[in-house]
Amino acid sequence: MNEQMQTFPVIEVVEHNPTLKTFYFKVKTPVQPGQFVLMWIPGLDEKPFSISHQIKGRLEITIKAVGPFTQKAMELQPGDKVGLRGPFGRGFSLHENALIVGAGCGVAPVRYLHEMAKRQGVNTTLVLGARNGTEVMFRDQYVKEGANIITDDGSLGQKGLVPDLVRKMLATGKYSTICASGPEVVLVALQNIAKEHNLPVQLSFERYMKCAIGICGQCCLDGSGIRVCIEGPVLTHEELDQVTDIGLPHRDATGQRAEKSGVCQQP
Amino acid sequence: MPHLKVQMAGISLDSPLVLASGVLGVTASSMRRVVDHGAGAVTTKSCSIDPRKGHPGPCIVPYEHGMLNAVGLSNPGVDAVVREIATYREECQAPIFASVFAGSVEEFGEVTRRIAAGTPDLIEVNVSCPNVQSEFGAPFGASFEDTAAITRIVKENAGNIPVAIKLTVHCPSIGRMAKVCEDNGADAITAINTIGPGMLIDVGVMRPILSNKMGGVSGSGIFPVALKAVWEIHRNCTLPIIATGGVSNGDEAAQMILAGAHTVAIGSAVYNRGIEVFQRVNEELLDILELHEMQNLEDLRGGAHE
Numbered sequence A: 001m002n003e004q005m006q007t008f009p010v011i012e013v014v015e016h017n018p019t020l021k022t023f024y025f026k027v028k029t030p031v032q033p034g035q036f037v038l039m040w041i042p043g044l045d046e047k048p049f050s051i052s053h054q055i056k057g058r059l060e061i062t063i064k065a066v067g068p069f070t071q072k073a074m075e076l077q078p079g080d081k082v083g084l085r086g087p088f089g090r091g092f093s094l095h096e097n098a099l100i101v102g103a104g105c106g107v108a109p110v111r112y113l114h115e116m117a118k119r120q121g122v123n124t125t126l127v128l129g130a131r132n133g134t135e136v137m138f139r140d141q142y143v144k145e146g147a148n149i150i151t152d153d154g155s156l157g158q159k160g161l162v163p164d165l166v167r168k169m170l171a172t173g174k175y176s177t178i179c180a181s182g183p184e185v186v187l188v189a190l191q192n193i194a195k196e197h198n199l200p201v202q203l204s205f206e207r208y209m210k211c212a213i214g215i216c217g218q219c220c221l222d223g224s225g226i227r228v229c230i231e232g233p234v235l236t237h238e239e240l241d242q243v244t245d246i247g248l249p250h251r252d253a254t255g256q257r258a259e260k261s262g263v264c265q266q267p
Numbered sequence B: 001m002p003h004l005k006v007q008m009a010g011i012s013l014d015s016p017l018v019l020a021s022g023v024l025g026v027t028a029s030s031m032r033r034v035v036d037h038g039a040g041a042v043t044t045k046s047c048s049i050d051p052r053k054g055h056p057g058p059c060i061v062p063y064e065h066g067m068l069n070a071v072g073l074s075n076p077g078v079d080a081v082v083r084e085i086a087t088y089r090e091e092c093q094a095p096i097f098a099s100v101f102a103g104s105v106e107e108f109g110e111v112t113r114r115i116a117a118g119t120p121d122l123i124e125v126n127v128s129c130p131n132v133q134s135e136f137g138a139p140f141g142a143s144f145e146d147t148a149a150i151t152r153i154v155k156e157n158a159g160n161i162p163v164a165i166k167l168t169v170h171c172p173s174i175g176r177m178a179k180v181c182e183d184n185g186a187d188a189i190t191a192i193n194t195i196g197p198g199m200l201i202d203v204g205v206m207r208p209i210l211s212n213k214m215g216g217v218s219g220s221g222i223f224p225v226a227l228k229a230v231w232e233i234h235r236n237c238t239l240p241i242i243a244t245g246g247v248s249n250g251d252e253a254a255q256m257i258l259a260g261a262h263t264v265a266i267g268s269a270v271y272n273r274g275i276e277v278f279q280r281v282n283e284e285l286l287d288i289l290e291l292h293e294m295q296n297l298e299d300l301r302g303g304a305h306e
Helices: A068-073 A104-120 A139-145 A162-170 A184-196 A237-241 B028-036 B078-091 B105-116 B130-136 B144-157 B174-183 B220-236 B250-259 B269-273 B277-291
Strands: A007-009 A012-017 A020-026 A036-041 A045-050 A053-055 A058-064 A081-088 A098-103 A124-130 A148-151 A177-181 A201-204 A234-236 B006-008 B011-013 B017-019 B041-043 B060-063 B066-069 B096-100 B122-126 B163-167 B188-191 B195-198 B215-218 B241-244 B263-266
Touching: A007 A020, A036 A068, A045 A068, A045 A081, A045 A104, A053 A104, A058 A068, A058 A104, A098 A104, A098 A162, A104 A124, A104 A177, A104 A201, A124 A139, A124 A162, A148 A162, A162 A184, A177 A184, A184 A201, A184 A237, A201 A237, A234 A237, B017 B277, B028 B041, B028 B078, B066 B220, B078 B096, B078 B105, B096 B105, B105 B122, B105 B144, B122 B144, B144 B163, B144 B174, B163 B174, B174 B188, B174 B220, B188 B220, B215 B220, B220 B241, B220 B250, B241 B250, B250 B263, B250 B277, B263 B277, B269 B277
Parallel strands: A098 A124, A098 A177, A124 A148, A177 A201, B017 B041, B017 B263, B041 B096, B096 B122, B122 B163, B163 B188, B188 B241, B241 B263
Antiparallel strands: A007 A081, A012 A020, A020 A058, A036 A045, A036 A081, A053 A058, A201 A234, B006 B011, B060 B066, B066 B215, B195 B215
Protein backbone atom coordinates (compact mmCIF):
# COMPACT_ATOMS: atom_id res chain seq x y z
CA MET A 1 0.00 0.00 0.00
CA ASN A 2 1.21 3.52 -0.79
CA GLU A 3 -0.28 6.79 -2.06
CA GLN A 4 -0.89 5.37 -5.52
CA MET A 5 -3.99 3.26 -6.13
CA GLN A 6 -3.80 -0.47 -5.41
CA THR A 7 -6.69 -2.85 -4.84
CA PHE A 8 -6.85 -5.49 -2.09
CA PRO A 9 -9.35 -8.30 -1.49
CA VAL A 10 -11.32 -8.35 1.77
CA ILE A 11 -10.02 -11.44 3.60
CA GLU A 12 -12.52 -11.54 6.47
CA VAL A 13 -15.62 -9.68 7.71
CA VAL A 14 -16.75 -9.57 11.35
CA GLU A 15 -20.26 -8.31 12.00
CA HIS A 16 -20.66 -6.55 15.38
CA ASN A 17 -24.22 -5.59 14.50
CA PRO A 18 -25.92 -5.03 11.11
CA THR A 19 -24.62 -1.45 10.90
CA LEU A 20 -21.18 -2.03 12.40
CA LYS A 21 -18.62 -4.30 10.76
CA THR A 22 -14.89 -4.85 10.78
CA PHE A 23 -13.11 -5.68 7.52
CA TYR A 24 -9.70 -7.35 7.36
CA PHE A 25 -7.07 -6.94 4.63
CA LYS A 26 -3.57 -8.33 4.07
CA VAL A 27 -1.46 -5.14 4.12
CA LYS A 28 2.20 -5.23 5.16
CA THR A 29 2.83 -1.45 4.95
CA PRO A 30 2.99 -0.31 8.57
CA VAL A 31 0.24 2.10 9.65
CA GLN A 32 0.49 4.04 12.93
CA PRO A 33 -2.48 4.39 15.30
CA GLY A 34 -4.41 7.53 14.30
CA GLN A 35 -3.25 7.47 10.70
CA PHE A 36 -5.86 6.83 8.01
CA VAL A 37 -6.30 5.25 4.59
CA LEU A 38 -8.51 6.08 1.62
CA MET A 39 -10.88 3.25 0.74
CA TRP A 40 -12.18 3.12 -2.83
CA ILE A 41 -15.27 1.15 -3.68
CA PRO A 42 -15.03 1.01 -7.48
CA GLY A 43 -17.97 2.69 -9.17
CA LEU A 44 -19.01 4.51 -6.00
CA ASP A 45 -16.55 6.83 -4.23
CA GLU A 46 -13.37 6.97 -2.16
CA LYS A 47 -13.47 7.98 1.54
CA PRO A 48 -11.04 8.26 4.47
CA PHE A 49 -11.08 5.70 7.32
CA SER A 50 -8.86 5.31 10.31
CA ILE A 51 -7.33 1.94 11.05
CA SER A 52 -8.70 0.09 14.08
CA HIS A 53 -5.77 -2.34 14.30
CA GLN A 54 -2.86 -3.80 12.39
CA ILE A 55 -0.85 -6.81 13.44
CA LYS A 56 1.33 -9.21 11.45
CA GLY A 57 0.25 -7.73 8.11
CA ARG A 58 -3.44 -7.96 9.00
CA LEU A 59 -5.07 -4.54 8.63
CA GLU A 60 -8.39 -3.92 10.33
CA ILE A 61 -10.91 -1.24 9.32
CA THR A 62 -14.08 -0.87 11.40
CA ILE A 63 -16.96 0.88 9.66
CA LYS A 64 -20.31 2.09 10.95
CA ALA A 65 -23.08 2.57 8.37
CA VAL A 66 -24.02 6.25 8.55
CA GLY A 67 -24.14 7.39 4.91
CA PRO A 68 -24.35 6.09 1.34
CA PHE A 69 -20.71 5.00 1.18
CA THR A 70 -20.60 3.21 4.53
CA GLN A 71 -23.97 1.56 3.83
CA LYS A 72 -22.56 0.14 0.59
CA ALA A 73 -19.47 -0.98 2.53
CA MET A 74 -21.72 -3.19 4.72
CA GLU A 75 -22.32 -5.34 1.60
CA LEU A 76 -18.60 -6.14 1.15
CA GLN A 77 -17.85 -9.90 1.33
CA PRO A 78 -14.56 -11.79 1.56
CA GLY A 79 -12.94 -11.76 -1.89
CA ASP A 80 -14.43 -8.40 -2.92
CA LYS A 81 -11.73 -5.96 -3.97
CA VAL A 82 -11.45 -2.38 -2.76
CA GLY A 83 -8.77 0.23 -3.32
CA LEU A 84 -6.61 1.19 -0.34
CA ARG A 85 -4.19 4.11 -0.37
CA GLY A 86 -2.07 5.44 2.43
CA PRO A 87 -1.22 5.56 5.23
CA PHE A 88 -1.86 9.31 5.45
CA GLY A 89 -1.35 11.90 8.15
CA ARG A 90 0.20 11.94 11.60
CA GLY A 91 -1.11 9.56 14.23
CA PHE A 92 -0.89 9.34 18.02
CA SER A 93 2.35 9.02 19.92
CA LEU A 94 2.30 6.63 22.83
CA HIS A 95 2.94 7.88 26.38
CA GLU A 96 3.09 6.12 29.74
CA ASN A 97 -0.07 6.78 31.80
CA ALA A 98 -2.02 8.17 28.86
CA LEU A 99 -5.79 8.32 29.19
CA ILE A 100 -7.06 6.97 25.87
CA VAL A 101 -10.61 8.04 25.05
CA GLY A 102 -12.85 6.88 22.22
CA ALA A 103 -16.39 8.17 21.79
CA GLY A 104 -18.88 6.86 19.24
CA CYS A 105 -17.23 6.30 15.85
CA GLY A 106 -13.98 7.49 17.41
CA VAL A 107 -13.32 4.17 19.10
CA ALA A 108 -11.65 2.75 15.96
CA PRO A 109 -8.36 4.72 15.99
CA VAL A 110 -7.88 4.69 19.76
CA ARG A 111 -8.51 0.93 19.86
CA TYR A 112 -5.34 0.49 17.79
CA LEU A 113 -3.39 2.85 20.07
CA HIS A 114 -4.53 0.92 23.15
CA GLU A 115 -3.70 -2.47 21.60
CA MET A 116 -0.22 -1.19 20.71
CA ALA A 117 0.28 0.06 24.28
CA LYS A 118 -0.61 -3.38 25.67
CA ARG A 119 1.78 -5.07 23.26
CA GLN A 120 4.65 -2.73 24.14
CA GLY A 121 3.98 -2.88 27.86
CA VAL A 122 3.09 0.81 28.10
CA ASN A 123 0.60 1.50 30.88
CA THR A 124 -2.52 3.27 29.58
CA THR A 125 -6.19 3.49 30.55
CA LEU A 126 -9.05 3.15 28.09
CA VAL A 127 -12.37 5.04 28.22
CA LEU A 128 -15.10 4.12 25.76
CA GLY A 129 -18.31 6.06 25.22
CA ALA A 130 -21.40 5.46 23.10
CA ARG A 131 -25.07 6.31 22.98
CA ASN A 132 -25.98 2.80 24.14
CA GLY A 133 -24.42 -0.60 24.81
CA THR A 134 -25.04 -2.06 21.36
CA GLU A 135 -23.05 0.78 19.77
CA VAL A 136 -19.89 0.07 21.77
CA MET A 137 -17.39 -1.28 19.26
CA PHE A 138 -15.67 -4.56 20.27
CA ARG A 139 -17.95 -4.64 23.31
CA ASP A 140 -17.27 -8.24 24.39
CA GLN A 141 -13.52 -7.74 24.42
CA TYR A 142 -13.68 -4.47 26.36
CA VAL A 143 -16.21 -5.68 28.90
CA LYS A 144 -13.93 -8.66 29.55
CA GLU A 145 -10.88 -6.39 29.86
CA GLY A 146 -12.69 -4.11 32.28
CA ALA A 147 -12.39 -0.92 30.20
CA ASN A 148 -14.15 2.20 31.55
CA ILE A 149 -17.39 2.23 29.56
CA ILE A 150 -19.97 4.99 29.70
CA THR A 151 -23.22 5.17 27.72
CA ASP A 152 -25.77 7.96 27.34
CA ASP A 153 -28.60 5.63 28.43
CA GLY A 154 -26.67 3.55 30.95
CA SER A 155 -27.38 0.30 29.05
CA LEU A 156 -23.70 -0.65 29.43
CA GLY A 157 -21.19 0.60 31.99
CA GLN A 158 -21.87 3.89 33.72
CA LYS A 159 -24.66 6.23 32.66
CA GLY A 160 -23.60 9.66 31.50
CA LEU A 161 -21.31 11.54 29.11
CA VAL A 162 -17.66 10.88 28.28
CA PRO A 163 -16.33 14.30 29.41
CA ASP A 164 -17.93 13.87 32.87
CA LEU A 165 -16.22 10.52 33.37
CA VAL A 166 -12.89 11.90 32.12
CA ARG A 167 -13.15 14.86 34.51
CA LYS A 168 -13.66 12.47 37.44
CA MET A 169 -10.75 10.28 36.38
CA LEU A 170 -8.36 13.22 35.92
CA ALA A 171 -9.05 14.29 39.50
CA THR A 172 -7.00 11.26 40.59
CA GLY A 173 -3.92 12.90 39.06
CA LYS A 174 -2.78 9.57 37.59
CA TYR A 175 -2.68 10.58 33.93
CA SER A 176 0.00 12.24 31.81
CA THR A 177 -1.99 13.10 28.67
CA ILE A 178 -5.32 12.60 26.90
CA CYS A 179 -5.41 10.83 23.53
CA ALA A 180 -8.92 11.00 22.08
CA SER A 181 -11.05 10.50 19.03
CA GLY A 182 -14.78 11.06 18.60
CA PRO A 183 -17.40 13.68 17.81
CA GLU A 184 -15.92 17.18 17.76
CA VAL A 185 -18.18 18.39 20.58
CA VAL A 186 -16.61 15.72 22.83
CA LEU A 187 -13.09 16.66 21.70
CA VAL A 188 -13.73 20.33 22.51
CA ALA A 189 -14.95 19.38 25.99
CA LEU A 190 -11.88 17.18 26.56
CA GLN A 191 -9.58 19.96 25.36
CA ASN A 192 -11.11 22.32 27.92
CA ILE A 193 -10.88 19.77 30.75
CA ALA A 194 -7.25 19.08 29.85
CA LYS A 195 -6.51 22.80 29.99
CA GLU A 196 -7.98 22.97 33.51
CA HIS A 197 -5.56 20.20 34.55
CA ASN A 198 -2.67 21.59 32.50
CA LEU A 199 -2.41 18.31 30.60
CA PRO A 200 -1.19 17.94 27.01
CA VAL A 201 -3.64 16.43 24.50
CA GLN A 202 -3.59 14.54 21.23
CA LEU A 203 -7.00 14.82 19.58
CA SER A 204 -8.02 13.30 16.26
CA PHE A 205 -10.08 15.61 14.02
CA GLU A 206 -12.15 15.04 10.90
CA ARG A 207 -12.73 17.38 7.97
CA TYR A 208 -14.12 16.85 4.48
CA MET A 209 -11.25 15.43 2.45
CA LYS A 210 -10.65 14.95 -1.24
CA CYS A 211 -6.99 14.20 -1.97
CA ALA A 212 -5.43 13.19 1.41
CA ILE A 213 -2.02 14.20 0.03
CA GLY A 214 -1.98 17.87 1.04
CA ILE A 215 -2.85 19.31 -2.36
CA CYS A 216 -6.54 20.15 -2.64
CA GLY A 217 -6.87 22.41 0.42
CA GLN A 218 -10.32 21.10 1.29
CA CYS A 219 -9.46 19.96 4.85
CA CYS A 220 -7.51 23.06 5.99
CA LEU A 221 -8.40 24.41 9.42
CA ASP A 222 -9.21 28.10 9.74
CA GLY A 223 -6.73 30.25 11.61
CA SER A 224 -3.61 28.15 11.23
CA GLY A 225 -4.26 26.72 7.76
CA ILE A 226 -3.16 23.31 9.08
CA ARG A 227 -4.08 20.46 6.73
CA VAL A 228 -5.93 17.74 8.63
CA CYS A 229 -4.70 15.15 6.08
CA ILE A 230 -0.98 15.99 6.50
CA GLU A 231 -0.30 17.74 9.83
CA GLY A 232 -3.35 16.00 11.35
CA PRO A 233 -5.60 14.19 11.86
CA VAL A 234 -4.12 13.98 15.38
CA LEU A 235 -3.35 17.48 16.68
CA THR A 236 -1.71 18.63 19.89
CA HIS A 237 -2.81 21.48 22.15
CA GLU A 238 -0.11 23.77 20.68
CA GLU A 239 -1.40 23.13 17.15
CA LEU A 240 -5.00 23.60 18.23
CA ASP A 241 -4.32 26.95 19.90
CA GLN A 242 -4.12 28.77 16.56
CA VAL A 243 -7.20 27.08 15.08
CA THR A 244 -10.37 29.18 14.96
CA ASP A 245 -13.00 26.79 13.60
CA ILE A 246 -12.88 23.92 16.08
CA GLY A 247 -16.43 23.10 17.14
CA LEU A 248 -18.01 24.97 14.20
CA PRO A 249 -19.91 23.15 11.44
CA HIS A 250 -17.46 21.76 8.89
CA ARG A 251 -16.92 22.95 5.33
CA ASP A 252 -18.65 20.65 2.81
CA ALA A 253 -17.59 19.28 -0.60
CA THR A 254 -17.95 22.74 -2.20
CA GLY A 255 -15.78 24.42 0.45
CA GLN A 256 -18.77 26.26 1.98
CA ARG A 257 -19.31 25.99 5.71
CA ALA A 258 -22.34 23.81 6.46
CA GLU A 259 -25.18 25.24 8.51
CA LYS A 260 -25.10 22.64 11.26
CA SER A 261 -22.75 19.97 12.55
CA GLY A 262 -23.29 16.26 12.10
CA VAL A 263 -22.73 14.11 15.19
CA CYS A 264 -20.59 11.61 13.31
CA GLN A 265 -18.79 12.89 10.23
CA GLN A 266 -18.08 9.47 8.78
CA PRO A 267 -19.13 9.26 5.11
CA MET B 1 22.72 41.08 -2.90
CA PRO B 2 20.40 39.67 -5.59
CA HIS B 3 16.67 39.80 -4.91
CA LEU B 4 13.55 38.10 -6.26
CA LYS B 5 11.11 41.03 -6.38
CA VAL B 6 9.09 41.27 -9.59
CA GLN B 7 6.53 43.61 -11.15
CA MET B 8 3.82 42.13 -13.31
CA ALA B 9 0.76 43.88 -14.79
CA GLY B 10 1.21 46.66 -12.21
CA ILE B 11 1.42 44.20 -9.29
CA SER B 12 4.46 44.02 -6.99
CA LEU B 13 5.52 40.60 -5.73
CA ASP B 14 8.29 39.78 -3.24
CA SER B 15 8.87 36.47 -5.02
CA PRO B 16 8.00 35.32 -8.55
CA LEU B 17 6.48 32.14 -7.11
CA VAL B 18 2.70 32.01 -7.23
CA LEU B 19 0.47 29.35 -5.70
CA ALA B 20 -1.23 27.76 -8.72
CA SER B 21 -4.99 27.61 -8.90
CA GLY B 22 -6.57 24.41 -7.58
CA VAL B 23 -3.94 23.77 -4.92
CA LEU B 24 -4.45 24.82 -1.26
CA GLY B 25 -6.67 27.65 -2.53
CA VAL B 26 -9.99 26.92 -0.81
CA THR B 27 -9.56 28.93 2.38
CA ALA B 28 -7.94 32.23 3.42
CA SER B 29 -5.85 30.61 6.19
CA SER B 30 -4.52 27.95 3.84
CA MET B 31 -3.41 30.59 1.31
CA ARG B 32 -1.87 32.78 4.03
CA ARG B 33 0.10 29.75 5.20
CA VAL B 34 1.49 29.31 1.66
CA VAL B 35 2.61 32.97 1.72
CA ASP B 36 4.23 32.34 5.12
CA HIS B 37 6.21 29.61 3.36
CA GLY B 38 7.56 31.92 0.65
CA ALA B 39 5.00 32.37 -2.14
CA GLY B 40 4.92 35.87 -3.66
CA ALA B 41 1.21 35.60 -4.49
CA VAL B 42 -1.59 33.04 -4.28
CA THR B 43 -4.39 32.02 -6.63
CA THR B 44 -7.79 30.95 -5.34
CA LYS B 45 -9.32 27.69 -6.50
CA SER B 46 -11.30 28.37 -9.67
CA CYS B 47 -14.87 29.46 -8.92
CA SER B 48 -18.13 29.64 -10.82
CA ILE B 49 -21.33 31.62 -10.29
CA ASP B 50 -23.00 28.78 -8.35
CA PRO B 51 -21.46 26.34 -5.85
CA ARG B 52 -20.33 22.94 -7.23
CA LYS B 53 -19.62 19.76 -5.26
CA GLY B 54 -17.30 18.30 -7.89
CA HIS B 55 -16.80 14.63 -8.73
CA PRO B 56 -16.82 11.71 -6.25
CA GLY B 57 -13.46 10.13 -5.37
CA PRO B 58 -10.95 9.13 -6.43
CA CYS B 59 -10.46 12.61 -7.85
CA ILE B 60 -6.70 13.14 -7.35
CA VAL B 61 -4.21 10.29 -7.78
CA PRO B 62 -0.44 10.53 -7.96
CA TYR B 63 1.53 8.29 -10.35
CA GLU B 64 5.19 7.91 -11.15
CA HIS B 65 5.65 11.14 -13.14
CA GLY B 66 3.06 13.48 -11.69
CA MET B 67 -0.61 13.29 -10.91
CA LEU B 68 -4.02 12.98 -12.46
CA ASN B 69 -6.96 15.02 -11.26
CA ALA B 70 -10.65 15.30 -11.96
CA VAL B 71 -11.83 17.25 -8.93
CA GLY B 72 -14.66 18.55 -11.10
CA LEU B 73 -14.20 22.25 -10.34
CA SER B 74 -15.74 22.02 -6.88
CA ASN B 75 -16.11 25.48 -5.37
CA PRO B 76 -18.35 27.36 -2.94
CA GLY B 77 -19.55 29.85 -5.58
CA VAL B 78 -18.16 33.27 -6.48
CA ASP B 79 -19.81 35.20 -3.63
CA ALA B 80 -18.33 32.87 -0.98
CA VAL B 81 -14.91 33.32 -2.62
CA VAL B 82 -15.33 37.11 -2.39
CA ARG B 83 -15.81 36.67 1.38
CA GLU B 84 -12.76 34.38 1.58
CA ILE B 85 -10.66 37.04 -0.22
CA ALA B 86 -11.79 39.62 2.38
CA THR B 87 -10.66 37.28 5.20
CA TYR B 88 -7.34 36.74 3.41
CA ARG B 89 -6.78 40.51 3.21
CA GLU B 90 -7.16 40.73 7.00
CA GLU B 91 -4.49 38.04 7.46
CA CYS B 92 -2.04 38.71 4.65
CA GLN B 93 -0.43 41.46 2.50
CA ALA B 94 0.72 39.39 -0.51
CA PRO B 95 -1.28 39.74 -3.74
CA ILE B 96 -4.17 37.36 -4.31
CA PHE B 97 -5.29 36.27 -7.78
CA ALA B 98 -8.86 35.02 -8.24
CA SER B 99 -9.48 32.23 -10.75
CA VAL B 100 -12.89 32.07 -12.44
CA PHE B 101 -14.56 29.77 -14.95
CA ALA B 102 -18.00 29.58 -16.56
CA GLY B 103 -20.07 27.59 -19.01
CA SER B 104 -20.79 30.39 -21.52
CA VAL B 105 -19.35 33.69 -22.69
CA GLU B 106 -22.12 35.61 -20.89
CA GLU B 107 -21.51 33.74 -17.63
CA PHE B 108 -17.79 34.59 -17.87
CA GLY B 109 -18.89 38.23 -17.84
CA GLU B 110 -21.16 37.69 -14.85
CA VAL B 111 -18.68 35.70 -12.72
CA THR B 112 -16.00 38.33 -13.47
CA ARG B 113 -18.31 41.20 -12.49
CA ARG B 114 -19.02 39.45 -9.18
CA ILE B 115 -15.44 38.44 -8.34
CA ALA B 116 -14.29 42.00 -9.16
CA ALA B 117 -16.41 43.15 -6.21
CA GLY B 118 -13.89 41.34 -3.99
CA THR B 119 -11.05 43.40 -5.54
CA PRO B 120 -8.50 40.62 -6.07
CA ASP B 121 -5.15 41.87 -7.41
CA LEU B 122 -5.68 39.95 -10.65
CA ILE B 123 -8.45 37.89 -12.20
CA GLU B 124 -7.30 34.65 -13.83
CA VAL B 125 -9.75 33.39 -16.42
CA ASN B 126 -9.79 29.62 -16.72
CA VAL B 127 -10.79 28.93 -20.32
CA SER B 128 -8.92 25.66 -20.33
CA CYS B 129 -9.97 23.18 -17.66
CA PRO B 130 -10.13 19.76 -19.32
CA ASN B 131 -12.29 18.16 -16.65
CA VAL B 132 -15.77 19.27 -17.51
CA GLN B 133 -16.01 18.44 -21.18
CA SER B 134 -19.13 16.33 -20.95
CA GLU B 135 -20.96 19.24 -19.35
CA PHE B 136 -19.44 22.20 -21.17
CA GLY B 137 -18.12 20.71 -24.42
CA ALA B 138 -14.52 21.25 -25.57
CA PRO B 139 -12.56 23.86 -23.59
CA PHE B 140 -13.14 27.42 -24.84
CA GLY B 141 -9.38 27.77 -24.93
CA ALA B 142 -9.27 25.52 -28.02
CA SER B 143 -11.09 28.14 -30.11
CA PHE B 144 -9.65 31.53 -31.16
CA GLU B 145 -13.16 33.01 -31.49
CA ASP B 146 -14.38 31.84 -28.05
CA THR B 147 -11.17 32.93 -26.33
CA ALA B 148 -11.38 36.36 -28.00
CA ALA B 149 -15.02 36.81 -26.99
CA ILE B 150 -14.35 35.73 -23.38
CA THR B 151 -11.33 38.03 -23.12
CA ARG B 152 -13.44 40.99 -24.27
CA ILE B 153 -16.39 40.34 -21.95
CA VAL B 154 -14.12 39.69 -18.97
CA LYS B 155 -12.24 42.93 -19.56
CA GLU B 156 -15.55 44.82 -19.78
CA ASN B 157 -16.54 43.45 -16.37
CA ALA B 158 -13.21 43.52 -14.52
CA GLY B 159 -13.05 47.29 -13.98
CA ASN B 160 -9.43 48.26 -13.45
CA ILE B 161 -8.36 44.84 -12.16
CA PRO B 162 -5.81 43.21 -14.49
CA VAL B 163 -6.92 40.04 -16.27
CA ALA B 164 -4.84 36.96 -17.11
CA ILE B 165 -6.22 34.37 -19.53
CA LYS B 166 -5.20 30.81 -18.57
CA LEU B 167 -4.47 28.87 -21.75
CA THR B 168 -4.27 25.21 -22.67
CA VAL B 169 -1.71 23.59 -24.96
CA HIS B 170 -4.60 21.76 -26.60
CA CYS B 171 -5.24 24.41 -29.24
CA PRO B 172 -3.97 24.95 -32.78
CA SER B 173 -1.19 27.31 -31.62
CA ILE B 174 -0.73 28.60 -28.07
CA GLY B 175 1.48 31.42 -29.38
CA ARG B 176 -1.28 32.69 -31.69
CA MET B 177 -3.87 32.16 -28.93
CA ALA B 178 -1.84 34.41 -26.60
CA LYS B 179 -1.69 37.06 -29.35
CA VAL B 180 -5.48 36.84 -29.69
CA CYS B 181 -5.78 37.49 -25.93
CA GLU B 182 -3.41 40.46 -26.20
CA ASP B 183 -5.29 41.93 -29.18
CA ASN B 184 -8.56 41.65 -27.23
CA GLY B 185 -7.29 43.44 -24.15
CA ALA B 186 -5.83 40.81 -21.78
CA ASP B 187 -3.18 42.02 -19.32
CA ALA B 188 -1.33 38.73 -18.84
CA ILE B 189 -1.25 35.07 -19.88
CA THR B 190 -1.21 32.09 -17.55
CA ALA B 191 0.13 28.94 -19.21
CA ILE B 192 -0.42 26.09 -19.10
CA ASN B 193 -3.36 24.22 -17.55
CA THR B 194 -3.19 20.47 -16.97
CA ILE B 195 -2.79 18.45 -20.15
CA GLY B 196 -4.73 15.56 -21.60
CA PRO B 197 -7.04 14.52 -20.09
CA GLY B 198 -5.31 11.27 -19.27
CA MET B 199 -6.35 8.01 -17.67
CA LEU B 200 -5.11 5.32 -15.28
CA ILE B 201 -6.70 1.88 -14.94
CA ASP B 202 -6.46 -0.33 -11.86
CA VAL B 203 -5.57 -3.79 -13.14
CA GLY B 204 -6.90 -5.43 -9.94
CA VAL B 205 -10.50 -4.41 -10.58
CA MET B 206 -10.00 -3.60 -14.29
CA ARG B 207 -11.63 -0.16 -14.05
CA PRO B 208 -10.43 3.42 -14.59
CA ILE B 209 -9.26 4.78 -11.20
CA LEU B 210 -10.71 8.30 -11.38
CA SER B 211 -14.46 8.40 -10.80
CA ASN B 212 -14.59 10.71 -13.82
CA LYS B 213 -12.50 8.04 -15.65
CA MET B 214 -10.24 10.75 -17.12
CA GLY B 215 -8.48 13.73 -15.61
CA GLY B 216 -5.95 16.49 -16.23
CA VAL B 217 -2.28 15.50 -16.02
CA SER B 218 0.03 17.73 -13.96
CA GLY B 219 3.39 17.51 -12.26
CA SER B 220 6.99 16.93 -13.39
CA GLY B 221 6.03 14.94 -16.48
CA ILE B 222 4.44 17.97 -18.18
CA PHE B 223 7.23 20.47 -17.46
CA PRO B 224 8.90 20.35 -20.92
CA VAL B 225 5.50 20.83 -22.59
CA ALA B 226 4.73 23.85 -20.41
CA LEU B 227 8.21 25.34 -20.94
CA LYS B 228 7.93 25.17 -24.72
CA ALA B 229 4.46 26.77 -24.52
CA VAL B 230 5.85 29.68 -22.50
CA TRP B 231 8.66 30.04 -25.04
CA GLU B 232 6.14 30.27 -27.89
CA ILE B 233 3.92 32.73 -26.05
CA HIS B 234 6.90 34.99 -25.37
CA ARG B 235 7.76 35.00 -29.09
CA ASN B 236 4.22 35.84 -30.14
CA CYS B 237 3.03 38.50 -27.71
CA THR B 238 4.37 41.08 -25.27
CA LEU B 239 2.12 40.24 -22.29
CA PRO B 240 3.66 39.13 -18.99
CA ILE B 241 3.42 35.35 -18.47
CA ILE B 242 2.49 33.42 -15.32
CA ALA B 243 4.24 30.16 -16.20
CA THR B 244 2.86 26.99 -14.69
CA GLY B 245 3.22 23.30 -15.40
CA GLY B 246 5.39 20.82 -13.52
CA VAL B 247 7.81 23.28 -11.90
CA SER B 248 9.27 21.84 -8.72
CA ASN B 249 12.71 23.39 -8.25
CA GLY B 250 14.74 26.54 -8.80
CA ASP B 251 16.33 25.25 -11.99
CA GLU B 252 12.92 24.67 -13.59
CA ALA B 253 11.63 28.04 -12.36
CA ALA B 254 14.73 29.68 -13.89
CA GLN B 255 14.07 27.84 -17.17
CA MET B 256 10.53 29.27 -17.24
CA ILE B 257 11.90 32.79 -16.66
CA LEU B 258 14.59 32.28 -19.33
CA ALA B 259 11.79 31.29 -21.72
CA GLY B 260 10.04 34.59 -20.93
CA ALA B 261 7.94 34.18 -17.76
CA HIS B 262 7.47 37.01 -15.26
CA THR B 263 6.17 34.74 -12.53
CA VAL B 264 6.08 30.98 -11.99
CA ALA B 265 3.14 29.16 -10.46
CA ILE B 266 3.69 25.99 -8.42
CA GLY B 267 1.00 23.41 -7.70
CA SER B 268 1.65 19.68 -7.86
CA ALA B 269 5.15 20.12 -6.40
CA VAL B 270 3.52 20.79 -3.03
CA TYR B 271 2.90 17.03 -3.01
CA ASN B 272 6.52 16.06 -3.66
CA ARG B 273 8.36 18.78 -1.71
CA GLY B 274 5.76 19.87 0.83
CA ILE B 275 4.36 23.32 1.48
CA GLU B 276 7.99 24.38 2.05
CA VAL B 277 8.59 24.08 -1.71
CA PHE B 278 8.09 27.85 -2.14
CA GLN B 279 10.85 28.83 0.29
CA ARG B 280 13.16 26.21 -1.15
CA VAL B 281 12.63 27.30 -4.77
CA ASN B 282 13.19 30.94 -3.70
CA GLU B 283 16.54 29.92 -2.22
CA GLU B 284 17.43 27.89 -5.30
CA LEU B 285 16.58 30.85 -7.56
CA LEU B 286 18.75 33.17 -5.47
CA ASP B 287 21.61 30.66 -5.78
CA ILE B 288 21.21 30.69 -9.57
CA LEU B 289 21.25 34.52 -9.70
CA GLU B 290 24.35 34.56 -7.51
CA LEU B 291 26.10 31.93 -9.62
CA HIS B 292 25.52 34.04 -12.74
CA GLU B 293 26.34 37.28 -10.92
CA MET B 294 22.90 38.69 -11.70
CA GLN B 295 21.05 41.14 -9.48
CA ASN B 296 17.44 40.34 -10.21
CA LEU B 297 15.12 38.21 -12.30
CA GLU B 298 14.85 40.82 -15.04
CA ASP B 299 18.44 39.95 -15.97
CA LEU B 300 17.25 36.40 -16.53
CA ARG B 301 13.89 36.99 -18.18
CA GLY B 302 13.67 35.89 -21.82
CA GLY B 303 17.42 35.30 -21.80
CA ALA B 304 17.18 32.02 -23.68
CA HIS B 305 15.76 33.74 -26.75
CA GLU B 306 18.79 35.92 -27.40
